Amino acid sequence: MHPKNQHEKTILAPLHRVTTGDYLLWGALLALMLTGLAAWIWQYLQGLGITGMNRPVYWGVYITNFVFFIGLAHSGTFISAILRIAGQSWRAPLTRAAEAITLFSLPFGAGSIIIDMGHPERILNLILYGRFQSPIMWDVTAVGLYMLSSIVFFYLSLLPDIALCRDRLTNVPRWQQRMYKILALGWNGSPEQFRRLEKVLDGMAVFMTMLVVTVHTVVSWLFGMTVQPGWHTALIGPFFLLGAILSGTAAVVIALAILRKVYRLEKVLHTGLFNSLRKLLITFVLGWLYMMIAEHLTIGYASMTEEMTVLNDKFTGTYSLIFWSMTVLVFVVPLLVFIFKGKNNIGWMVFASVLINIGMWMERYIVIIPSETSPRLFHNMGQGSYMPHLPEVLITLACFAGLIFLYALFTRFFPIVPIWETAEALPGHTHTNETSPVPQPAASD
């Protein structure tokens, strides 16, 4: 027994065959990933000395990637869990595309920490000798639990659709049919199963919301619990969290636009959804600006010597180009685009969202590096400098390639729009799901 959905054929269409374009894309991404793997082996054998990291810049691009990927991972939880609790039914067609970003970016976030350690086996020291005094232990706990919970949340909401694939897709290769059969866990779509599933997802949504706030706050505390200038501020938690939700939501816009175009999902992922995301993004961009001003005004007003060194480095010194570019990319251009060009225009929305994500990566970089080059214990450690070296660049590219690869692979074998959540009616339910708002005419796609 499966839910009735008028768009079922459209959503399942990409799952029927893998095209030459797919193989080419996967091949290119795999090549990038292998290059990154080779760079990592090189780093493993030679040590972290071959990277741009040095004394006193102990954290470089890897930790920037860590914060950025964990931030991207907030998209799924925001769209699925927070908007679910808020009763925003329009979010239903977006949920899986957003959750998939969460699921596939988390391993690269957590993996960046392991890469940064130089020797991955050192992670065992956290289990063998871990003391809860250390924010790194809080981080491992929060990120690990978030990853586990995200996998379960994602899998449970995918379950009815895997069963639907098992029963509908009878002309796909045998291994694919077998995969659906195993993963469906014997789901038969009874009203009771749907009732229980909804109950569990509702409960998990509350838990995931708490977790998502905890995770990025704890990530920020890795910095905030030190007494380094630029990091030691109570604002760093909410600032990181808001930035994460901003970049995550922008990433959802990019992913949705590509899926819509490539898999011809115009009727399902209609312009109205993008308009809703546009309103959210305007709010987040303004919220981010508020945090930026609050953060820098407080520091600048106090004019403490160590803090001012870092602040001046950002505003007018070595990192001013990155800082002001970041401000333009995250705030100025996107806000203008969202207000004046973005309405009913997906192309402009994607343009602004790409800028936001480039800017947010730069923001993570600008938070981390200037504080390290001018540490509080300057008299002991001296002035630092940092420029990423080849292994860091290759590994970073490999991480992004890996995220896109996993995402592209997933969309070829599983429905990227939740069929049961966007169905007109669920088995045994008397109500009708109002999950798909009336499409608005698109000015241009």
Added chain:
Amino acid sequence: MDIGGLVSTFFNTAGPGGVVVLLIFGGALTIYYFLTRWIIAGGRTGSPTASEDPSTKTDV
């Protein structure tokens, strides 16, 4: 019993942190496992399975 001392020892000693992490992961895994089983068990209420119901067997 010196509760303060116990808390201090927990935070300052190498080892207990790792145990806590393992307990949290283990606990979460157990809860998620039983939740999944409970959901799937909802299908054993007598309704026909999709594979038994010929009307659902279609190739799109």
